[in-house]
Amino acid sequence: MRLTRAVATLFALLFAIHLVPEARAQTDERPTIRVGVLKFGTVNWELDAMTRAGLDEKAGVDVELVPFAGENASAVALQAGSVDMIVSDWLWVSRLRAEGVDYTFVPYSTSVGSLMVSGDSEVRDLGGLKGKSIGVAGGPLDKNWLLIQALAKQNYGVDLAAENSVVYGAPPLLTEKARQGELDAVLNFWHYAARLEAEGFRTLVSGTDAAMEMGTSGPVASIGWVFRDSFAEEHPEAIAGFIAADRATKALLATSDEAWEELKPLMKAEDEKTFTTLRQRYREGIPARSGAEEMADTAKLYGLLAEIGGERLVGPATELAPGTYFDDGKNGS
Structure with missing residues (x-):
């Protein structure tokens, strides 16, 4: 099964960098997307690998990292428009959508506690x-x-x-x-x-x-890339480029041990065993299911959490808010 995933991700790497329209490659000007990240968070590993390999440029977008000391600060920055995207969970996105905020979510990782x-x-x-x-x-x-x-x-x-x-x-x-x-x-x-x-x-x-x-059919990505629907509508090439670069980077990290060697300084692993364990657990967390499967299981999970966590957890909405998952026309793929 792991071999199959590795082969699949290699094809994804080759495919993903061509997702942005060819017209973008014909101009020197690329849109920039500002991503808010925790200073020492694991999301930095992927974004470092992305920019180091130039996968954002190949996908027609420039990724700018904006570091923050904590999750609350990055969330405030997104709300204020100081950044275009952060990593957060679908529960937060759904709760805010139920309140009328147009945040949306693209799966990032199924690695959980x-x-x-x-x-x-x-x-x-x-x-x-x-x-x-x-x-x-x-x-x-x-x-x-x-x-x-x-x-x-x-x-x-x-x-x-x-x-x-x-x-x-x-x-x-x-x-x-x-x-x-x-x-x-x-x-x-x-x-x-x-x-x-x-x-x-x-x-x-x-x-x-x-x-x-408790009822899901597979691993659910608990965290993802979060941005506004309105930003995606105003900057479709930036979002398409970033999603393509994200897929290509995940494919790279799923198959290349050399790419991980370059990340060692960021990972601060105490020893080689810790390094390889972190690498393996990260790879296992790369989403491998379709958007439709993810959404179906997330809806189940939301209902369960609403039941056991109540309004303190999910707010007044008892169902996953429509639009929580970003619709790029490929959610059923």
Whole structure:
């Protein structure tokens, strides 16, 4: 299956750079798209590989990176028009669309958080966590935490939030507490989980595992490129070029170990095992399904999250807002 994906992504690389109309190649002027990124976020890995390989230029667009210290700052910048695009999740996009804001979403990655335990832990399933200490990054309304709680109740009759000592905190702090044995399990973002995995921790259940056991047919991209419909309408070549460059870069990173070697300084991997684990988990998170499949499963997931998280999580809308996924005419492909 992995070989098939590698072959497919090679074809995608060759195909993607030709997605922008040929007329664009006949002019020296390329549209610029300003992308807001976290200073030390993993999105920088892809964008660095994109611009280093010149895949944005080949797709007829110039990508300008605008760094921010936190997600809130990048979201504010998007709302203020200081950037054209950021990475965020479809839940946020849907909630704002329900309020009349024209944000839309293109899948970026299916890599999600995982609930990790030490390699020698006696815990083998969610039922075994009863009475244990759990660290959770992202807060009590984190999507993965809600899904894992729902799965624990469904399969084991365990209320993880009520029957355990739950500690919410910043990802680096929780990672360190897990290393020191102060937590029996930790639910952390994918790259922190990958670093723990390289140190001998194991995955008890991931957010994707929980979502699929709760009804999705495959992995759902939890985060994506977010921009305004109005920007896409006013700058169609910029959006088409960026999406083409994104696909080409993912194809490159799915197949080229050499491209990853150039990213090592950005990744700050502690050792070679950590580096290869991060690379593998990133590759596994490259979306491989059609837009139609993604949207169908996201709608299922939204309904489930609306049920278990309530209005505090999703707002007043009980269904995924129409237009949450960007319609470029290829969503059914």
